[in-house]
Amino acid sequence: MRIAVIGVGAVGGALAALLDRAGHEVTAVVRPQTAAELAATGLLLTGARGEHRAQLPVSKTVPEDAELVLLAVRTYATESALRDHAEGIENRPVLLLQNGLAGPDLAAELLGRPDGAGVFAGLALFPATRLSSTAVRLTGLGGLRVGHAHPGEQALAAQIATILNSAIPSVAISNLRGALWSKLLVNHVNALPAITDLSVQAVCRHPLLRGILAQSLTEAVRVGDAQRIRFGGVGVIEPAHVAQIRAGQALQVVTGRLATAFGYVPNPASTLQSLRRGDPTEIDDLDGAVIRAAAEVRMRAPVHEAMVTLVHEVALKGQFFSATAVARRVTAWIASASNDNGLEMPSCGHDRTPGRPARKTPTVGRS
Secondary structure, eight states: OEEEEEOOSHHHHHHHHHHHHTTOEEEEEOOHHHHHHHHHHOEEEEETTOOEEEOOOEESSOOTTOSEEEEOOOGGGHHHHHHHHHHHHTTSOEEEOOSSSOHHHHHHHHTTOTTOTTEEEEEEOSOEEEEETTEEEEOSOOOEEEEESSTTOHHHHHHHHHHHHTTSOEEEOSOHHHHHHHHHHHGGGTHHHHHHTOOHHHHHHOTTHHHHHHHHHHHHHHHHHHTTOOOOOOSSSOHHHHHHHHTTOHHHHIIIIIHHHTOSSOOOHHHHHHHHHTOOOSGGGTHHHHHHHHHHTTBOOHHHHHHHHHHHHHHHHOEEOOHHHHHHHHHHHHHHHHTOSSSBSSOOOOSSOOOOOOOOOOEEEEO
8 A cells, every 4th residue: 555654753663664564655754854864774663573674765745646644743743744734635544643632633623624534543552762763663562553533434444454454463443532541541651751761661660650650540530531531442551451540559550551561671751752852742742631631621630730840841951850859749739739729639720731841951960
């Protein structure tokens, strides 16, 4: 199949290389500088699914003969990418590979598809690290879930999943909203590594940090329940894990599930990778999404408010926090939120996610 991949970072790059290895005609739609680098060296995939160097054709726009478009830019670049490539995408099916909750609705709006026709979401459940503009490493196994925004396109979602399954295990799902929320729970592993400069695995086993991660999961499930979300299964997190969290066993989910789900190679998670490169992070669309969802139902999410604030502080000041300092800040934030009147706990004083300040590449210094 002729597939255009917009953005070849960790997720987009891994999929582009895997699809190329599976025999598909893949075009990398990238900026001119990246295009020149890819043309010179190709795209190298290493790690859990073996090694493959993909010599991909590159383009600034979606090729006219593309049959499927994968959009794999970061959440904060989704709107601009959709606007830039809307004409090239035309009426082709587009698979969004972003984190967070807003991608399908945003794509439907900007592509002029108010009913969501031809808009699909791909939930990437494999850990990948972007080593450079031309190299990606898979640090563990995992696959894809493919969901449809339009209620009548489950069969087309299954066809897309079959195509992707030739490169990486992929299945179609029917409950996209619930799956996006469950994937958001998985993405809770991002904030604390970004704040502390530790791997996901180290955070999940740290005596202080694993408890904070468990608190954030509990808070997110309470907000999701208030939003009447029917949490779906995404492999790493299944409805049974959500039931455990509701039952007060979030710590067991952290230590028994999340600690091992990302493989044995230390995984920094994408938010810490962004900070190390001096790039913007997706924290406003991860923990920030829970804050906004909480505000919609007159609740607050103080653990998430603390996570977003601390990630922004690391980005702004260029220094990571010790686990003790994080615990102290989270405890203070929860205490402050519990004293507010008029809103239920876990409760959102922020009516929007904090803005993105200028960023510095963090040092190893601790606050």
